[in-house]
Amino acid sequence: MAKNEAPQKKQRWYHLIAQAYRFTKPHDSALVPLLILIPVIILGASAVAGLLFGSTVALVYALILGVLLAVLGDMFLLTRRFEKVAFERMEGQMGGSLYVAQSIRRGWQFEENPIAVDQRGTAIVFYGVGNGGIVLLAEGSGVRKHVDKVKARLAKVASGVKVTPIYVGTADGQVPVKQLPKAIRKVKSEAYGRGLTKGLNKDEQQAVRARLRAMGGAQLPMPKGVDPLRAGKDFKGSRGR
Structure with missing residues (x-):
C-alpha cells in the first residue's frame, strides 16, 4: 500500500x-x-x-x-x-500568448488547452471567453487556416457570439506579446461598444464556456523551458487577485 x-x-x-x-x-x-x-x-x-x-x-x-x-x-x-x-x-515562445492572456485580472478567462494545433507543432490556437465574446490567440506559421476552421466550428456551437482572432507575433498585422493585454481589452469595446452593460454578462459567458468545453479541442502539453508562468500567477495571487 x-x-x-x-x-x-x-x-x-x-x-x-x-x-x-x-x-x-x-x-x-x-x-x-x-x-x-x-x-x-x-x-x-x-x-x-x-x-x-x-x-x-x-x-x-x-x-x-x-x-x-x-x-x-x-x-x-x-x-x-x-x-x-x-x-x-x-516573445517568440510557442504558447507564450496564453500566459500573457491569463495575466489579465478580470473580464476574460482563457483555457489551458488549445482549441487547434498543427500536427507539426508550427501553429497553435488558444481561446478565451469574456465580456467581449470569444478571442482566438493564433500563433505560428500557417495559422490562419486553423483559425478559419475554428471560426466555422464556433459559428455552429456559439451562434451570435462575436469571435475575434488575434494573430500573435512581430510581423505586420500581428500583435507582439507585450501588447497582447491591451489588444484583448480593446476587443469588448470594438465588438459591443463602450459601457458597463455592453457585451456578454457572466451567465452568458459561462454558457459559452460550457458549450466550447463540450465541443472539445486539441490536447497538447505545454512546452517546457523558461517558465515564469507559475511564478507570475502565484505572485499576483499574493496580492489578493
Whole structure:
C-alpha cells in the first residue's frame, strides 16, 4: 500500500516576492534604483508633511503612513517590472500568448488547452471567453487556416457570439506579446461598444464556456523551458487577485 504523500506547503507571500525579485533583477537594470528611489521620495514627502503640522505626533503618523505607502509602491513597481520582463521572455515562445492572456485580472478567462494545433507543432490556437465574446490567440506559421476552421466550428456551437482572432507575433498585422493585454481589452469595446452593460454578462459567458468545453479541442502539453508562468500567477495571487 502506497504511503500518502504529504500535502505541499503553500508558499508564503514574502517568498513569492523574493522569487519575483530574483527573476526580474538580472533582466532589469533599473529595478534596484527604482525600488530605492520610491521609498526615499515617499518617506521624504511624508516627513515634510508631518513637519508642516508642527507636532511630534503628526510626524510619527506621517512616517508610519509613508512606510506603508512605500511598501505598496515598491510592490506595485515590482509587479509591473516582473510582468514586463516575463512578457518579453515569452516573445517568440510557442504558447507564450496564453500566459500573457491569463495575466489579465478580470473580464476574460482563457483555457489551458488549445482549441487547434498543427500536427507539426508550427501553429497553435488558444481561446478565451469574456465580456467581449470569444478571442482566438493564433500563433505560428500557417495559422490562419486553423483559425478559419475554428471560426466555422464556433459559428455552429456559439451562434451570435462575436469571435475575434488575434494573430500573435512581430510581423505586420500581428500583435507582439507585450501588447497582447491591451489588444484583448480593446476587443469588448470594438465588438459591443463602450459601457458597463455592453457585451456578454457572466451567465452568458459561462454558457459559452460550457458549450466550447463540450465541443472539445486539441490536447497538447505545454512546452517546457523558461517558465515564469507559475511564478507570475502565484505572485499576483499574493496580492489578493
